[in-house]
Amino acid sequence: MKHTDEVLTGKEQRVIFKRLLSYAKVHYKKLILAFLIMFIAAGAELLQPILIARFIDDYLTPQVFPTDPLVMLASLYVGLLIVAVISQYVQSLLFQKIALRIVQALRVDVFKNVQKLGLSFFDRMPGGGLVSRITNDTESIKELYVSVLAVFVQNGIFMIGTFVAMFYLNATLALYCLIFLPLLLLVIRLYRKISSRFYERVSAKVSEINAKMSESVQGMAIIQVFRQEKRMRKEFGQTNEEHYQAGMRAMKADALLLRPIVDILSLIAISIVLLYFGFQSFIGPIELGVLYAFVNYLDRFFEPVNQIMQRLSLFQQAIVSAGRVFRLMDQREYAPEQKGEDAPKIEAGGIEFNNVTFSYDGKTDVLRNISFTAEKGQTIALVGHTGSGKSSIINLLMRFYPLINGTITIDGKPLQAFSEEELRANVGLVLQDSFLYSGTVASNVTLGREGFTDEDIRAACEFVGADRFIEKLAGGYHAPVTERGATFSSGEKQLLSFARTMLADPAILVLDEATANVDTETEEAIQAALNKMQQNRTTIAIAHRLSTIKHADVILVLHQGEIVEQGSHEQLLKEEGLYHKMYLLQAREQLTA
Numbered sequence: 001m002k003h004t005d006e007v008l009t010g011k012e013q014r015v016i017f018k019r020l021l022s023y024a025k026v027h028y029k030k031l032i033l034a035f036l037i038m039f040i041a042a043g044a045e046l047l048q049p050i051l052i053a054r055f056i057d058d059y060l061t062p063q064v065f066p067t068d069p070l071v072m073l074a075s076l077y078v079g080l081l082i083v084a085v086i087s088q089y090v091q092s093l094l095f096q097k098i099a100l101r102i103v104q105a106l107r108v109d110v111f112k113n114v115q116k117l118g119l120s121f122f123d124r125m126p127g128g129g130l131v132s133r134i135t136n137d138t139e140s141i142k143e144l145y146v147s148v149l150a151v152f153v154q155n156g157i158f159m160i161g162t163f164v165a166m167f168y169l170n171a172t173l174a175l176y177c178l179i180f181l182p183l184l185l186l187v188i189r190l191y192r193k194i195s196s197r198f199y200e201r202v203s204a205k206v207s208e209i210n211a212k213m214s215e216s217v218q219g220m221a222i223i224q225v226f227r228q229e230k231r232m233r234k235e236f237g238q239t240n241e242e243h244y245q246a247g248m249r250a251m252k253a254d255a256l257l258l259r260p261i262v263d264i265l266s267l268i269a270i271s272i273v274l275l276y277f278g279f280q281s282f283i284g285p286i287e288l289g290v291l292y293a294f295v296n297y298l299d300r301f302f303e304p305v306n307q308i309m310q311r312l313s314l315f316q317q318a319i320v321s322a323g324r325v326f327r328l329m330d331q332r333e334y335a336p337e338q339k340g341e342d343a344p345k346i347e348a349g350g351i352e353f354n355n356v357t358f359s360y361d362g363k364t365d366v367l368r369n370i371s372f373t374a375e376k377g378q379t380i381a382l383v384g385h386t387g388s389g390k391s392s393i394i395n396l397l398m399r400f401y402p403l404i405n406g407t408i409t410i411d412g413k414p415l416q417a418f419s420e421e422e423l424r425a426n427v428g429l430v431l432q433d434s435f436l437y438s439g440t441v442a443s444n445v446t447l448g449r450e451g452f453t454d455e456d457i458r459a460a461c462e463f464v465g466a467d468r469f470i471e472k473l474a475g476g477y478h479a480p481v482t483e484r485g486a487t488f489s490s491g492e493k494q495l496l497s498f499a500r501t502m503l504a505d506p507a508i509l510v511l512d513e514a515t516a517n518v519d520t521e522t523e524e525a526i527q528a529a530l531n532k533m534q535q536n537r538t539t540i541a542i543a544h545r546l547s548t549i550k551h552a553d554v555i556l557v558l559h560q561g562e563i564v565e566q567g568s569h570e571q572l573l574k575e576e577g578l579y580h581k582m583y584l585l586q587a588r589e590q591l592t593a
Helices: 010-022 026-061 067-116 127-169 171-177 179-220 220-225 227-256 260-283 288-329 390-397 420-424 441-447 454-464 492-502 522-533 569-575 580-590
Strands: 351-359 364-376 379-384 405-410 427-430 509-511 538-542 556-561 562-566
Touching: 010 288, 026 067, 026 288, 067 127, 067 288, 127 171, 127 179, 127 288, 171 260, 171 288, 179 220, 179 227, 179 288, 179 569, 220 227, 260 288, 288 580, 351 390, 364 390, 364 538, 364 556, 364 562, 390 538, 405 454, 405 538, 420 427, 427 492, 441 492, 454 492, 454 522, 492 522, 538 569, 556 569, 556 580, 562 569, 562 580, 569 580
Parallel strands: 379 538, 379 556, 427 509, 509 538
Antiparallel strands: 351 364, 351 405, 556 562
16 A cells, blocks of 8 residues: 555644534643642743842842842742752643553554454555554653643743733833744744655655565565565665655654744843843943843743744644544454344354345455355355456355345355354455464463363364474473564474364355365375364365365365355366366376476
8 A cells, every 4th residue: 555645734634623622521630730830930930030120120239138038049949940840840740641552542443443443444554554553653642641731731821921921020021022023933834834745755664664674574585585685675775765755854844833933032032132231321320130030031032932943843743643543443443243233143054145246346256256155064165267366256145345245044044143252253264375473382272262271272273283383392282472573484483373263163154165275195184274274164165276175075176256056076177167177287296206
């Protein structure tokens, strides 16, 4: 899936921001406390210049130094410093804690929605892009709460408090300084408009980098076998270069519109103050304390502006990242769900397909008018060339994709009438490529399903013949399993996958070329287990090796999405059709091997 750059409009950014703030509602008590402490810290800092101005004008200039008032003034100043430091620490800690909780909730919500999405969504969305949204993008959102909102509110309070103090000292001069507010707001608006498109592209390129990394790691064997390292390095380097260029454009916008402009405005404001007091000095004496306080307040006014402007980039990144996260959270391409209020149970496991037609993209049919019946205890084998529709039949039976045309029933009940729990508990699936998770052998057999004892696990493994290699492992059933089961052979992983399926004792067994990746000796062991597994169960088996499905009750031969032949192994050979040709071809390959 190619990433597209989506530039957020001002309205979309406001909607995203409000949605982000909604996650803070549950923490409103802690937020109120944090803001209250923030007000205390701001007040403590804003009072300090007034105390110094009083010292200069009331004591230093007239050369009067009474002990008690000066001690009181100094004590008050030191007390304000201590209050400011402690308050800033506590409010920062509270905001950090709230931010981490919010991001935690956000990640859980994203992950929860992703798990409900259907396979059609994952067919288009690369895994690296998903990981980037759940990790990198949510980390950017964390910065919004930790470094941005707290700074915005705190420095907003400082700016308001600064003007209040300036009006208290000299209302005329404070009015002159007010003209800078609209200029600052104009710069902020311009920056947000320009930077949004840059940061959207930066985030998109990070997703592409993650996707390429994930793809390369999973396909490393193929890359090395076909000597594709140079090509992959070139492609990865190109993506990184595009990320670099996007980042540089964002940094140029930051360098131009952030501190330099604010510093220029700050110099102009200080010049106005100095000119004002310069002209005042021609008229009469000026208050040096007030001059000091004004210069100090202007510095305290523009420094918060600088901090706000510098964090605008983080704010913009957080909004862009939040937009990407929310787009993922708003995906509603869910896996097909149960329809109706009935809750039928799967008992016998009889399956019927009736005139099923299916298309992945809504344009090209991969299945056309598929009809067959499988009774309890029967084995139905699906054979055909690649792309004939075998796996699509399995995907529909497993309800991975929605059924639009035709009907599928289990025990006479529509497939969509069964609950997800009932369907997954009674339809066991074994894929060609078995997937093992990090953990232990036992945890890979149970997959977290509760209610199974160690004896149940051992019995399932013994049933499929996996116990022979498990007992040789250091730790046995508690032996560690690395990511994707890299230390196990294909046959061993497949045996564990069989044990995983048989642990639930399903009424229906679905085998998607379950013996395709195992050696002959292991295949014989698995085939022996399969013969036991298929007893008193409805089995649907996709087979590449026709020798493994000779004893199937019915063999369905598919070609370009249609059933062109069906019958037993002997019947199909007598017809000398497509199945006969496939069988002779495989027999010839085995003789020449």
